[in-house]
Structure formats: structure tokens, C-alpha cells
Amino acid sequence: MFITPQIAQAETAYRQERTKREFRRLTRRTRPEQAVKPAPRHARRSFTTAA
16 A cells, blocks of 8 residues: 555544544543532621631
């Protein structure tokens, strides 16, 4: 099989896409669940919690 610049480019692009797809799939699988945000507090109350 002859290797032309077009074949080399096409194969490189294919490998890059495959790598990107696999990386996305791995990060999606290992991504931690989003923590539930606490309800917003009144601005004045947040200063008095330390007392």
C-alpha cells in the first residue's frame, strides 16, 4: 500500500478524533456527581454565624 500525504493526514485526523472521543467518554464516566447547593442565606445572617 502506498502512503500518500492525503492518507497520512486522514489517518492522523481519524486517530485524533478517536482519542478525543475516548477521553470524553472516560471523563464522563469518572466525573463526580454535582453537589447540591445550599439555599441562599440572608446577607445579614451570614455575619452572625461565627458568634
